[in-house]
Each structure stands twice: as structure tokens, then as C-alpha cells.
Amino acid sequence: MEVMDKNIKEWRSSREINRREFIKLGSSAVALLASAPLMRNAFGGRRGRTPKPKNIVLIITDQQHIDTIAAGGCRHVRTPALDRLKTSGVSFTQSYSANPLCSPARSAVFTGRTSSECAVHINGRPIRSDIPNLGQWLSEQTDYETFYAGKWHLPGTYMSHIPGFKVINTGIGGFGYLCDTVMSRACEGFLRNRNRTKPFFLVASFMQPHDICEWLRLNMDNPGQLRYPELASELPELPGNFEYDENEPDTIRRMRRGNEPFKGKWDKEHWRYYRWSYYRNIEYVDAEIGRVLQALDEHGHVNDTLIVMTADHGEGMGHHQMVRKSSFYNEAARVPLLFSWPGHVAENKTDTVHLASGLDITPTLCDYAGIQPPAHMRGVSLRAILEANGTLSRDFIVSEVSTNTGRMLRTANYKYITYKDNLVEQLFDMTNDPGETWNLAASSRYASPLAEHRKLLKEWEARLDVPSSIPNAEVWRHKI
Amino acid sequence: MAKQRTIVGSPLTPMLLKELRAVDSFPLTPEDFKPTEEWVNTYRIWTCHGYRESGNKNVGFLRIERVRDSDEAFTLKMHEEVLQTDAMVGLIDGTITCRNNPQASPTRWNLSSRFISADGEHISELHSNNNSAPSENVEGITGDWCLFEAVQRLAFDKQSTLSFDLLEGMSLLKAKHRLSYRGVHSASITATDTALHCFVQLGRGILPHEYWLDARHRLMIVTSMNKAYILDEQAEKIFAQDVERARKSYRNKASRRK
Numbered sequence: 001m002e003v004m005d006k007n008i009k010e011w012r013s014s015r016e017i018n019r020r021e022f023i024k025l026g027s028s029a030v031a032l033l034a035s036a037p038l039m040r041n042a043f044g045g046r047r048g049r050t051p052k053p054k055n056i057v058l059i060i061t062d063q064q065h066i067d068t069i070a071a072g073g074c075r076h077v078r079t080p081a082l083d084r085l086k087t088s089g090v091s092f093t094q095s096y097s098a099n100p101l102c103s104p105a106r107s108a109v110f111t112g113r114t115s116s117e118c119a120v121h122i123n124g125r126p127i128r129s130d131i132p133n134l135g136q137w138l139s140e141q142t143d144y145e146t147f148y149a150g151k152w153h154l155p156g157t158y159m160s161h162i163p164g165f166k167v168i169n170t171g172i173g174g175f176g177y178l179c180d181t182v183m184s185r186a187c188e189g190f191l192r193n194r195n196r197t198k199p200f201f202l203v204a205s206f207m208q209p210h211d212i213c214e215w216l217r218l219n220m221d222n223p224g225q226l227r228y229p230e231l232a233s234e235l236p237e238l239p240g241n242f243e244y245d246e247n248e249p250d251t252i253r254r255m256r257r258g259n260e261p262f263k264g265k266w267d268k269e270h271w272r273y274y275r276w277s278y279y280r281n282i283e284y285v286d287a288e289i290g291r292v293l294q295a296l297d298e299h300g301h302v303n304d305t306l307i308v309m310t311a312d313h314g315e316g317m318g319h320h321q322m323v324r325k326s327s328f329y330n331e332a333a334r335v336p337l338l339f340s341w342p343g344h345v346a347e348n349k350t351d352t353v354h355l356a357s358g359l360d361i362t363p364t365l366c367d368y369a370g371i372q373p374p375a376h377m378r379g380v381s382l383r384a385i386l387e388a389n390g391t392l393s394r395d396f397i398v399s400e401v402s403t404n405t406g407r408m409l410r411t412a413n414y415k416y417i418t419y420k421d422n423l424v425e426q427l428f429d430m431t432n433d434p435g436e437t438w439n440l441a442a443s444s445r446y447a448s449p450l451a452e453h454r455k456l457l458k459e460w461e462a463r464l465d466v467p468s469s470i471p472n473a474e475v476w477r478h479k480i
Numbered sequence: 481m482a483k484q485r486t487i488v489g490s491p492l493t494p495m496l497l498k499e500l501r502a503v504d505s506f507p508l509t510p511e512d513f514k515p516t517e518e519w520v521n522t523y524r525i526w527t528c529h530g531y532r533e534s535g536n537k538n539v540g541f542l543r544i545e546r547v548r549d550s551d552e553a554f555t556l557k558m559h560e561e562v563l564q565t566d567a568m569v570g571l572i573d574g575t576i577t578c579r580n581n582p583q584a585s586p587t588r589w590n591l592s593s594r595f596i597s598a599d600g601e602h603i604s605e606l607h608s609n610n611n612s613a614p615s616e617n618v619e620g621i622t623g624d625w626c627l628f629e630a631v632q633r634l635a636f637d638k639q640s641t642l643s644f645d646l647l648e649g650m651s652l653l654k655a656k657h658r659l660s661y662r663g664v665h666s667a668s669i670t671a672t673d674t675a676l677h678c679f680v681q682l683g684r685g686i687l688p689h690e691y692w693l694d695a696r697h698r699l700m701i702v703t704s705m706n707k708a709y710i711l712d713e714q715a716e717k718i719f720a721q722d723v724e725r726a727r728k729s730y731r732n733k734a735s736r737r738k
Contacts (some may be wrong), residue, residue, distance in 0.1 A: 078655070078684055158565035160598070160730075161737070168606060169595070170565040172539060175527045177687075177707055181649060182562055182570035185593045189606035214706040215687070217530025221489040228680060228688055230660075264489070277705075283685035287652040 052370045054304035056201045062210035064311035066334040068282045076236045076279045081290035085309050089340030090349045090386045095356035099400050100313035100325045100332045103153045110134045112362030112377040116466045121404040126155045132374050134362050135164025138201050141371045150183045150205035176207030184288040191295035209281030220260040235272035241435035244320040249422040259323050271318050306341040328408035328417045345386045357397040398460050404472040409457045416453035420475050485531040492703040494667040502526045505670050507713045509698040515632035520545040523709035541715040544628050552580050558625045567598035567726040583644045584626040585618040598730040623647045631691045636677045657683030
């Protein structure tokens with residue numbers, strides 16, 4: 001309790017800074033938020049004049065590739081629940097995990113700060129105690145009661161004590177099949193029994209489709225023939241960017257060699273069976289999300305609840321012959337990001353233009369809750385885009401990974417990737433090569449954008465407040 | 481130094497479950513066991529993290545009792561408990577009236593979902609019921625618990641194929657499923673070889689399920705990716721011990737936190 005009280009005092013003092021100081025303290029945001037109009041968008045210029053959702057539900061899945069929603073064009077799945085969220089609201093196609101690994105990504109979602117700043121550079125670390133999480137912030141600053149169900153992973157994967165939240169369901173470590181069903185039933189009960197007059201913020205954090213990690217271990221050895229021959233005609237094709245560049249950074253090459261498909265010497269049919277299995281996990285979690293949405297429907301919460309859906313990170317799915325996470329290729333780094341609030345958030349809008357980040361969730365939800373976000377936000381509120389034809393003049397977003405050794409900087413046209421101690425950098429033309437198959441970094445023709453992206457990244461890094469105890473903190477510390 | 485862990489590498493089968501020490505014996509099936517009459521099967525729910533040495537454990541049990549109502553219908557009484565992190569228990573029980581057709585199509589059900597805290601208290605705010613109105617228009621539909629019954633009535637024959645839509649947990653509809661006979665396999669689970677017959681379920685929203693039955697058509701094991709239901713008369717007792725252990729551990733953790 002004492003620690004909590006101390007934190008609240010610190011946050012209170014940080015709240016008392018004036019707007020000028022706020023912008024200065026959150027100066028990294030200036031790199032992100034390059035214009036005055038943007039600042040209005042980012043920090044709720046409409047605050048006090050716009051309606052506030054009575055309830056907020058944040059749905060998080062684990063390891064969900066962005067192109068896994070039928071309404072978004074994926075023809076390998078049936079996803080009625082995700083379809084409903086997508087068509088009833090706004091979805092982003094250029095939304096990126098702030099760190100494509102479980103705990104670090106979650107630290108960014110729940111604080112609006114980079115994972116390295118949170119001191120969550122790897123899995124299983126707690127968020128730095130002087131940085132409030134969203135539950136702490138909302139319960140301190142608003143009348144929302146804050147509840148949590150499912151995976152947390154900061155530090156424990158499943159915990160009955162999460163700062164700032166009342167935990168209604170803990171989940172079961174590692175087993176999405178069992179965990180998500182029990183957890184969604186708990187959410188169903190909660191929504192049915194909840195006193196409708198009290199506003200709530202509920203996080204429903206699902207484990208699936210993460211079970212693909214267990215699938216990889218239980219199907220590593222190439223069987224040489226399809227275990228269920230009747231599935232042969234149903235297997236999804238291999239992706240167009242299945243082949244990989246032999247001259248990638250060592251970090252990625254090592255990761256690929258250590259993964260099950262290379263250890264198990266997979267043939268193409270086994271790759272396709274893995275993709276088929278992953279899609280079934282997607283359908284599984286979609287059904288469980290559907291249970292939560294149905295409970296919201298049945299108990300009159302639909303029209304007064306802002307629903308946000310995202311994932312901590314994506315999944316390799318055989319693109320570049322990668323599986324799992326921890327890479328900056330689009331399949332692992334991009335995540336679904338959906339917002340729905342009937343009558344308030346634009347309906348059936350797919351935003352293909354704006355870059356979005358897991359770092360944006362905390363400032364966006366604070367904006368909707370009618371409060372200032374905590375200090376030093378590295379993301380921005382997306383509300384202006386969600387509700388009308390507002391724009392966000394953001395120049396780039398940044399993601400980090402690999403125990404604080406890797407960085408990705410994504411601009412409108414390019415993706416730049418660099419790893420500490422790796423001589424090979426990557427630069428992809430995301431407009432003409434969305435599959436990231438042609439590394440332009442070594443080409444003299446692209447020397448100028450390469451230099452520009454390096455500079456933007458250095459400027460970003462210079463503004464972060466990374467504790468010196470974090471590995472490689474010094475590597476990224478620059479004086480501008 | 482971190483302990484070396486060995487990746488399992490291949491899908492769960494009865495023999496692999498034995499290797500992983502998830503099963504070392506089966507209850508004897510009574511000579512007069514008839515899938516179409518009255519019986520009780522209790523399964524231990526076991527999960528696998530994908531490594532041979534660690535992360536594999538029992539997490540719950542499922543008990544299904546078949547009660548014969550008439551020539552046209554029977555009732556399944558089901559009860560499932562799952563142990564969650566920090567000693568919370570998720571519990572679901574109910575009765576499902578089924579048509580006596582090949583799919584065991586449910587015509588009516590009453591289910592109750594409850595949660596028990598680490599202190600053994602019922603958490604009333606999470607309780608929910610799922611009660612159906614009676615329906616006769618159920619042909620071609622079944623539930624996952626109903627399949628534990630239906631598969632025992634199928635002939636061990638490659639022609640034995642069921643097509644249906646799955647009402648998972650009696651609430652989530654998953655379309656286009658089929659259950660088909662795969663063949664007989666010899667498994668040395670006990671001292672003598674046991675012939676186990678395998679059916680495979682494929683369909684939307686689930687990974688393949690394999691149902692393994694003994695020669696008397698009693699369902700011994702269900703496997704699907706990282707979980708297994710293993711017929712075990714001691715399953716409830718084992719679960720009670722696991723819950724007690726988890727609660728003790730939770731209390732110790734709570735006292736350390738104070």
C-alpha cells in the first residue's frame with residue numbers, strides 16, 4: 001500500500017505540471033507529434049466537450065497476425081466476432097506492436113511508454129514502479145472501476161493481484177484452449193451480474209492464438225505425410241514472401257535457425273498444416289470474444305461501451321520462413337487494432353493511411369475517459385481519426401525488441417531496422433515491396449532515406465528515459 | 481544454469497502420453513459395459529507445454545454420467561472443474577437432454593458456470609446460467625460433451641462418419657464438423673497390449689480431436705494438441721489434492737506478500 005500511495009503522489013505531482021512542461025517532458029512526443037493541430041488531437045483538445053463512454057472494454061489476444069479477420073479479407077477463417085468489431089468501428093492496417101514480444105508489448109499498451117523505459121525489455125519483468133499502468137491511472141483519476149481477466153505477464157503470466165485492477169479471473173498458465181473458455185465465462189458472468197449504474201473498465205486478455213507455440217513443439221518433427229490426409233485440399237497456400245533473404249541481420253538468421261521448422265526439417269506441406277492450425281486457433285479465440293460481446297449485448301452495454309481490440313504482437317506464419325514473434329517483419333510486428341462504439345466511433349472504416357502503435361492505447365483511452373494521460377506519453381490519442389475525418393500528422397512510429405538490441409522505425413513509405421552489433425541494416429520500401437523481400441539499405445540510391453531514418457531514430461532514442469539497469473541502455477543513448 | 485528441456489516433437493497419442501507419464505493404467509471396462517445404457521466416465525484433464533521434462537500437469541477433471549430416459553432420449557449429467565492460477569477454480573455443471581440419434585443432438589440443457597476463490601468461497605459476481613428452451617430442430621447439431629457419448633455408439637468401421645455443427649460448451653456454434661473412424665492401434669499402456677480404436681474430429685474453430693476407445697467402445701482418451709482427457713477413476717481425488725496444494729501455496733504466497 002505504501003508503494004502505491006507513493007506512486008500516486010508522484011503521479012499527482014506529475015499531473016500538476018503545466019502544459020508547456022508537459023510537452024517538454026514528453027518531448028519524444030514532439031518528434032511524433034510534429035504539429036500544433038496534432039497536439040490538440042493527441043491530448044484531447046475536445047476534452048470536456050465530447051461524450052465519454054460509460055464503460056470501456058479492452059480485448060487483447062496473444063500472438064495474432066493482423067490478417068486473420070474474415071471481414072478484413074482473410075479467406076481462411078470464419079471470425080464473426082472480430083468481423084462485428086471491425087465493421088462496427090474503425091480498424092487500422094498499419095498498426096504496430098511497440099515490441100513484438102509478450103511482456104514488453106503489454107508494458108507499452110498499459111503505460112503508453114516504451115518497453116525499455118518500463119524496464120520490461122524481456123518477458124516476465126514488472127513495470128517500473130514509478131510508471132503507472134492504465135488500471136492505476138483510471139482508478140485514480142476517474143470513476144471507472146477497473147477489472148482484469150486473463151493474461152497479464154508483468155511479471156507473472158497470470159496473477160490474482162495486478163496493481164490498479166480487481167482481478168476477476170486469473171487464467172491458466174500456457175494453455176489457451178482451457179484458459180480462454182474459463183476466462184470468457186467469467187467475463188460473461190461479470191457482465192451479467194454487474195450493477196449497470198457503475199461505469200467499468202474491463203480488460204479481457206485472451207491467451208489464444210498463442211497455443212501455436214505449443215503446437216510447434218508438439219509438431220516439430222516433420223512427419224513426412226499429412227496426419228489428416230482429408231485436410232489436403234483445405235491447407236492454406238504458402239505466403240508470397242515464404243523465401244528469405246540470406247543476407248539478413250544475424251539476429252534474425254539465428255532466430256530462424258533455432259526455430260522448430262528448421263530443427264524439424266519441415267517440408268512445404270507441414271508449413272501449410274501449421275498455417276491451417278494457426279487459423280483454427282484464431283477461430284477459437286474469435287468464438288470466445290463472441291461470448292463476451294454477446295454478454296455485452298444481452299445486458300444493455302453495447303451502446304454505452306467503447307470496445308478496443310488489439311494483440312500484443314503478431315505471428316510469423318511462415319512469411320520469410322519465420323514462426324512466432326520477436327521480429328520486425330510485418331507479420332510479427334503488425335497487430336490488429338479495432339475500436340468500436342456505436343454512434344461515436346466511425347462505422348466500418350478501415351484506416352490504411354495512419355501509422356498506429358500499441359503505445360497509442362493508453363493516451364487514446366485517457367482521452368475517451370476525459371483525463372490527461374500520465375506524463376511522457378510516447379504514443380498519441382487516435383480519437384480524432386476514430387470519430388471523424390480527422391488526421392494525425394505523425395511522421396513515424398518506433399518499435400523495439402530483442403532485449404533492447406533491436407529497433408524498427410516505420411515511416412509512411414519505409415521501414416528501417418537495426419540491431420546492436422549487427423552490421424546489416426534493413427530498409428524496405430513498404431509501398432512497392434510490402435512483403436519486405438528486397439533490402440535497400442546497401443543500395444547507394446537509398447542512401448538519403450537511410451540516413452534520414454537513422455537520424456529520426458537517434459532523435460527518438462535521445463528523448464527516452466531508459467533506466468541504466470536495462471541491458472544496452474547506453475547503446476541507444478545519444479546526445480542530439 | 482538452465483535445465484535442458486527436450487521438445488516433445490510429435491502430437492499426443494496414448495503411447496506418447498505413457499512416455500510422458502500422463503497415464504500408466506486404465507480402469508477396467510466392465511464386461512457388461514454398454515454405451516447405450518447407463519454409465520459414468522470420469523476423465524482427468526492433462527495439459528502439455530510441449531517439453532518432456534516440465535510444464536505438463538493435471539489441471540482438472542470432467543465427469544459425464546449417462547442416464548437413459550426412453551428409447552428416444554437420454555440425459556447427460558456433466559461436471560467439469562478446472563484449476564486456475566492462484567488456486568481459483570472454474571466449475572461448470574449441468575444436465576443435457578439428448579436425442580438418441582447418432583450425434584446425440586441436445587434438445588434441452590441447463591448449465592451453471594461458477595467460480596470458487598482460493599479461499600473456497602463462491603464468487604457470486606461471476607456466476608452465470610445457460611438454459612435452453614426445448615427444441616426439436618436439432619438434427620445435425622451436437623455438443624462437445626455430447627460427443628463423449630456419441631462416439632461410444634459408433635461402429636469401428638471406416639464407414640462410420642458423422643457430420644454436424646458443434647455447439648461448443650452448449651453456447652458457441654462451430655460449423656462443418658465431421659467425426660470419422662481412423663483405425664485400430666495397439667498401445668502398451670498396461671502390462672498387456674490394449675487395442676485402441678481411434679476416431680478423428682475435424683472442423684472449424686478447433687484443432688483436430690482424436691478419440692481413443694477400447695474394444696468395448698468405452699472412451700479412454702481424448703487428445704487435442706496440448707490437452708488430453710484421460711479416463712481415470714481417481715481423477716476427482718487427484719484434483720482435490722491439487723486444489724488443496726494450490727490453496728496452501730497461495731496462502732503462503734499471500735502471507736509473504738503481507
